[in-house]
Amino acid sequence: MADSIKAREQKHLDEVVAKIKVAQAEAKKRIDVAESDEAGIRKNFVNDLRLKTDSYEGIMETALSVRQQQQMLAERQNSWQHATTELSTLKRLEKRAYFARIDFQEGPNAKPETIYIGLGSFSDTPDHFLIYDWRAPISSIYYDGELGNVSYQTPDGEQSVDVKLKRQFQIEDGTIVTLYDTDQTVTDQMLLSALSEHSDTHMKSIVTTIQKEQNQIIRDTHSDLLFVQGAAGSGKTAAILQRVAFLLYRYRGHLTAGQVMLFSPNQLFNDYIDQVLPELGEHNMVQMTYYQYAGRRMPKIDIETLAQRFAESNTPAEKKITQLKGSLAFFNAVTHYADHLEQRGMVFRNIVFQGKPFIPKEKIQEIYYSFNRNYHLGNRLQATKEALIRILNRRIAGEMKSKWVEETIQDLSKEELDSLYGDHPREFESADKEFQFLARKVVMQSLESVRRAIVRARFLSINNQYVHMLREMPRHIDLTQYGITQADWDASVDTTISELRDHRMQLINTTPYLYLYDKIAGKSGDREMRYVFMDEIQDYNAFQLAFLKTTFPRARFTMLGDLNQAIFTKENSHTLLQELSTMFDPEKTRVVQLTQSYRSTQQVTDFTKHILKNGEAVTSFAREGELPTMTVAPDEDAALQRVMAELKRNDQDHETTAIIGKDLADCREITEKLTAAGVQVTLIRSENQRLAPGIIVVPSFLAKGLEFDAVIVWHASKSRYGADDERQLLYTICSRAMHRLSLVAIDQLSPLLSDVPADEFEVVNVD
Numbered sequence: 001m002a003d004s005i006k007a008r009e010q011k012h013l014d015e016v017v018a019k020i021k022v023a024q025a026e027a028k029k030r031i032d033v034a035e036s037d038e039a040g041i042r043k044n045f046v047n048d049l050r051l052k053t054d055s056y057e058g059i060m061e062t063a064l065s066v067r068q069q070q071q072m073l074a075e076r077q078n079s080w081q082h083a084t085t086e087l088s089t090l091k092r093l094e095k096r097a098y099f100a101r102i103d104f105q106e107g108p109n110a111k112p113e114t115i116y117i118g119l120g121s122f123s124d125t126p127d128h129f130l131i132y133d134w135r136a137p138i139s140s141i142y143y144d145g146e147l148g149n150v151s152y153q154t155p156d157g158e159q160s161v162d163v164k165l166k167r168q169f170q171i172e173d174g175t176i177v178t179l180y181d182t183d184q185t186v187t188d189q190m191l192l193s194a195l196s197e198h199s200d201t202h203m204k205s206i207v208t209t210i211q212k213e214q215n216q217i218i219r220d221t222h223s224d225l226l227f228v229q230g231a232a233g234s235g236k237t238a239a240i241l242q243r244v245a246f247l248l249y250r251y252r253g254h255l256t257a258g259q260v261m262l263f264s265p266n267q268l269f270n271d272y273i274d275q276v277l278p279e280l281g282e283h284n285m286v287q288m289t290y291y292q293y294a295g296r297r298m299p300k301i302d303i304e305t306l307a308q309r310f311a312e313s314n315t316p317a318e319k320k321i322t323q324l325k326g327s328l329a330f331f332n333a334v335t336h337y338a339d340h341l342e343q344r345g346m347v348f349r350n351i352v353f354q355g356k357p358f359i360p361k362e363k364i365q366e367i368y369y370s371f372n373r374n375y376h377l378g379n380r381l382q383a384t385k386e387a388l389i390r391i392l393n394r395r396i397a398g399e400m401k402s403k404w405v406e407e408t409i410q411d412l413s414k415e416e417l418d419s420l421y422g423d424h425p426r427e428f429e430s431a432d433k434e435f436q437f438l439a440r441k442v443v444m445q446s447l448e449s450v451r452r453a454i455v456r457a458r459f460l461s462i463n464n465q466y467v468h469m470l471r472e473m474p475r476h477i478d479l480t481q482y483g484i485t486q487a488d489w490d491a492s493v494d495t496t497i498s499e500l501r502d503h504r505m506q507l508i509n510t511t512p513y514l515y516l517y518d519k520i521a522g523k524s525g526d527r528e529m530r531y532v533f534m535d536e537i538q539d540y541n542a543f544q545l546a547f548l549k550t551t552f553p554r555a556r557f558t559m560l561g562d563l564n565q566a567i568f569t570k571e572n573s574h575t576l577l578q579e580l581s582t583m584f585d586p587e588k589t590r591v592v593q594l595t596q597s598y599r600s601t602q603q604v605t606d607f608t609k610h611i612l613k614n615g616e617a618v619t620s621f622a623r624e625g626e627l628p629t630m631t632v633a634p635d636e637d638a639a640l641q642r643v644m645a646e647l648k649r650n651d652q653d654h655e656t657t658a659i660i661g662k663d664l665a666d667c668r669e670i671t672e673k674l675t676a677a678g679v680q681v682t683l684i685r686s687e688n689q690r691l692a693p694g695i696i697v698v699p700s701f702l703a704k705g706l707e708f709d710a711v712i713v714w715h716a717s718k719s720r721y722g723a724d725d726e727r728q729l730l731y732t733i734c735s736r737a738m739h740r741l742s743l744v745a746i747d748q749l750s751p752l753l754s755d756v757p758a759d760e761f762e763v764v765n766v767d
């Protein structure tokens, strides 16, 4: 490209940067003013405060004065916050003001326009934009179209323009390094250079190279359910994060980061992505694993961890039960059971006082079922509580006459008496009145536990009710249809009971349990949450999805996943899509498929594809790299030598490496061996650990969603990956590699690799 163009563009950039600097100075000034104002208000707070407490008017006046001061402080803090956010955007823009330019015309007779697109918008006067935010409606033409006629969505409907020029820039610290004119959406060259960067312990934003099909996901504003089936490395996670940033921009003032929630596969993953939104100038959304969500709602129960779930070896009967409990049919059956509870079947407990039933369960049951049919479970519970409180109040008068009250009063120490009197004047008309006063206090105090038990609905027991539901289930659902015998079902209920006694629960039980609880308590869900994102959707079951839909009734859902990577649900994941389609209005459902994998080199993507049978489509992106290597070592020592040689090579080439083992035991073993041989590695044992720089050893079920320059698959042996239903797992592990993939087996190679053609890998032998 002619140097003159570059020089002209550099001149334009310099002018924009100069204006950015002026704006920075102004923002700084506003910050200083807000800070000194605030300090001034705080200092004078006491002097300016008109303290008058001798009359009612005086108290009001004082309160108003405090309120006024608080308002002034809040205003200053607001303007401080505003200026600080602006300054941080300006600082980012100073280094890299924009990454694209578009020239276009809105109609044949319209004036030609030029816009520049960057990470934030910037204008020198209110209507004169020098930089457009990448999320502005007009910026969409950069991602969506080529040259010529291009249309884009605006809040007022579709607009179309004639695009004359698309220019892309690489700018570093205020200097244009390169620029290209292109007629494509985003040039392969730009994408290649973005993809060739080394991996990091943190994910980066992809704003400058968003692809057309990713842009559809990011900017969707119509769907109640946006479902994305995307191959490993196709940018699903990247797209979620850009989509959150887009939504926060598009609905600014109406949507906050706290109304957007992401269910992520594990805590490590949260760590991996948590810089992306702040780098884009936005707050992070609420991020949680499903396990954490359930754990927060059931603090007294230990829920099975990912590692335990992974290690579970279920019998065929248990597998069938797990499958049933995760289905939509089971969700409907629980709903049906809960609806039935409006007529009968609620399990009650006595309300106990001093070791004896105070209100017997039969009485509570009578009250609960005394309300008419219009009372649903939630109102029924509320009305029961109110009736029980009335009983309690009546009983206080009776209880005041009992012997134990008299004895208690006689035995009161001076301190106890003082505390009972509190602020009450100690003069009483008669000794009897004083006794009445104290007796009421004593009874109320000791019945406090009863009051609390009523308010907190301790007369119900969700554990007992859950077990009751499981026992009743064969009446609501035909077990034989699912290949489950009554005996198998009874055995599984017994297991659940004994786990509950130990305060433990399998993950598969948590959602029906929470759902039943919410039904009984009449919870109508979290109506604040507006967008719920679920990554790695293939690891959820239909029950969980139906539950989350009722839990977040006003939210729009974006679900992303790869059926090829169903490491927990395995083959069942395919039925998930069918079940999902019945839960949302088809008119408001959009399914997007991403097949292009950006993470890995062509060689790695091609290799990993052969592990799958009947898998979802994956195409590799034309980025060259070396062939994956396979080693079958005769014993563990030889395998270890091979791993060490590979680590050395990766280290020399500055490639970050993850050694991925199947389970924690394998990972522990190789960590110990490497450490003994003087190689420094970090073992990731649990999902609550942080990602560390350097070589990491990680078990397969925690590697979800992460990526590394180089991956060494430890023990890619028949003994570890022998069964056909482990294909998805092996595929998930191998697809974590960006440039380099090495598989090390001991004794016999996994048969799941036998379909890989011989010219798609290199055999490395060891002695």
Ligand SMILES: Nc1ncnc2c1ncn2[C@@H]1O[C@H](COP(=O)(O)OP(=O)(O)OP(=O)(O)O)[C@@H](O)[C@H]1O
Pocket: 191, 194, 195, 204, 206, 209, 210, 211, 214, 230, 231, 232, 233, 234, 235, 236, 237, 238, 239, 562, 565, 598, 599, 704, 705, 706, 707, 735
């Ligand atoms: N348009 C893009 N421009 C630049 N990089 C991209 C783009 N799309 C994806 N990538 C990169 O490709 C890699 C894989 O993306 P991401 O992790 O989002 O994929 P994924 O679909 O979530 O994968 P998986 O299901 O395997 O976890 C990341 O490094 C991401 O930054």
